[in-house]
Amino acid sequence: MTPLAELARSARIVVCCGSGGVGKTSTAAAVALWAAEHGRRTCVLTIDPARRLAQALGLDLLSNSPRPVKAKGLPARGPGSLDAMMLDMRRTFDEVIERYARDADQADRILANRFYQRLSSTLAGTQEYMAMEKLYELHESQRYDLLVVDTPPTRSALDFLDAPDNLNELLDARAFRLLIAPAQRIGRGYLRGLNLATTAMTKMVRRVTGSELLAEVGEFFAAFEGMYDGFKERAGLVYDQLKHPSTAFVVVATPDGAALREAAYFAGRLAADRMPLGALVVNRIHQAGPVPPVPAAARKRLRADGADGRLLADLLELHDGLETLAAAEQRRVRDLLDRVPNLGVVQVPLLSDDVHDVAGLRRLGAHLFA
């Protein structure tokens, strides 16, 4: 049983992370499918799946809630089941606001605010954090035995680890008031130095951004009044759940230098935050078959010996190239494992086709779990 099979059997949450283009979404979907076929009620949350994979899983952006995957070959009735959803970041943030607002009026005022609209779509890590928020919501609902999520391929896919802090710092209205409030409202004494700074700050922001923006910021915080504590508490719960031993992070990579360097960064970052690191999946590994060495003299004779000999010599050269590549890949994977102790690794050979349907996910699964 591979380390991944163990996770798919026992974990409650699996978070796949890695740089773009390494097969993260396919890996997440294959893990979910395998778990569903092994009797678990499973849901896969994905951010930006390839079009054909999305179609195969019946995903659409309209719902922002899980739907059963209807595809040929899936077991029709339990105990296991497979749901999937594509996350709408913005809508998730809106739902959070609606949940914590005192009433519909407060929610409406926040949702209509232009500062909120920019905040919810541009602050680094906010989108990733919203994925975690949705994950937590589904986890709390207890509808599933296993949730599998793939993180967005952004410049730093682990920004969500900082996001609760960033968001909290921003939403903490006290800090903001210091920066934007008119000088006379701020207290006396030790605050006087800061006072000067914030006045200059206010002027600067006005000059740089235009003053209507500050008014919007003010309105946002007025509207947000009273929601901060709920927000902060929730962020803490989400963070705790991610740290819980029933969660497992799976770092996905390919064996090229850049992707493995990113994977090492992810692994290091997760370890630094004491997040439960489950396994490393390396997709698209090259493998060379067993061929005995052919000395240079024999190769030379092959080249001199008609079309068949030349063809065989060329085949040997292709094989040499493949061997070199495979060896370099293994060296790089080992280097990474040396730096990250006790990390289980699953290597998936280069598959001959893109994974874009349930059959493809199963082929991938055969390598992930064999």
Next chain:
Amino acid sequence: MLEVLEQARLLVVTGKGGTGKTTVAAGLAVAAAGRGRRVLVAEVEGRQGLAGLFGRAALDHREARVAEGVHALAVDPDESLREYLARYGFAPLARLLSWAHLNRFITAAAPGLGDVLLVGKVWEAATREERPGSGAYDLVVLDAPPTGRVVPFLRAPETVAELARVGPIRNQADRVRDLLDDPGRTAVVLTCLPEELPVTETLEGVAALREAGLPVAGVVANQVTGDQLGGRAGRLAGLARDPGPLAGAAAAAGAELDRAALGTLVGEARDRQRQVTRERRLLKELRAGLDGLPLVELPSLADGAGGPDEVRALAGHLVAA
């Protein structure tokens, strides 16, 4: 690509994540330097992707010489903000507040301002020659954000300037725009892989960049599998069933290869040939969609390590293309 390497003042390299954007940016920089130009290559996403390609542990906000004729720079948002504020007379304020805090506040209050600072820094380096007394470059190669984010990134000065109709921000936005929109000085290059999703995303990216009025100069298709067998590939299916002819050649040449080994060799060649065929189909689709825009194909390099050797090899291929 040659023309672009010799004439452009700013080369913007973008592409879907994982398509070798940073490696190609480094390769283009080395190739241009090889043709006698003074080059700066800059990254703006804090990923430290360039450092390893030039055999360094890290790069920072100081322009460091990393190869013959090439300097490299990792643009740092906090440092850019400091420079920016100093330029507009806010240096005293800058000393009072933590940079990270100030930057986070400004980024939240005016999203896009962070990008304005990064683009502004690149613009400053690319137009430096016009101001005497500072180290100037003939070409700045920008390892830009991926295709999905590149237009809002490059247009950030414009977006933020909409809030300020006059003043320093507006002026700078206008000058940045002048540089970016000028096909005589700026060229956008997209990187791609011969795979389904990257091809689709490249074509979407080209359309989006053109719609935004940015001068697209061409596409670099990375890691294209070379076809070593040509017309002989047609024989592989037959040889897989019966490797007799190869066994004969092996015996005659004294190469100790049994049928299993020959089967392995033929199987590996067939896998590779299927890959070649698939890539050809995709590159044909790509070329058709590009409608006359130059497409440069780069071969897969021996081991994909992503170091200085690979960058030099890529540069060689780019110059030859």
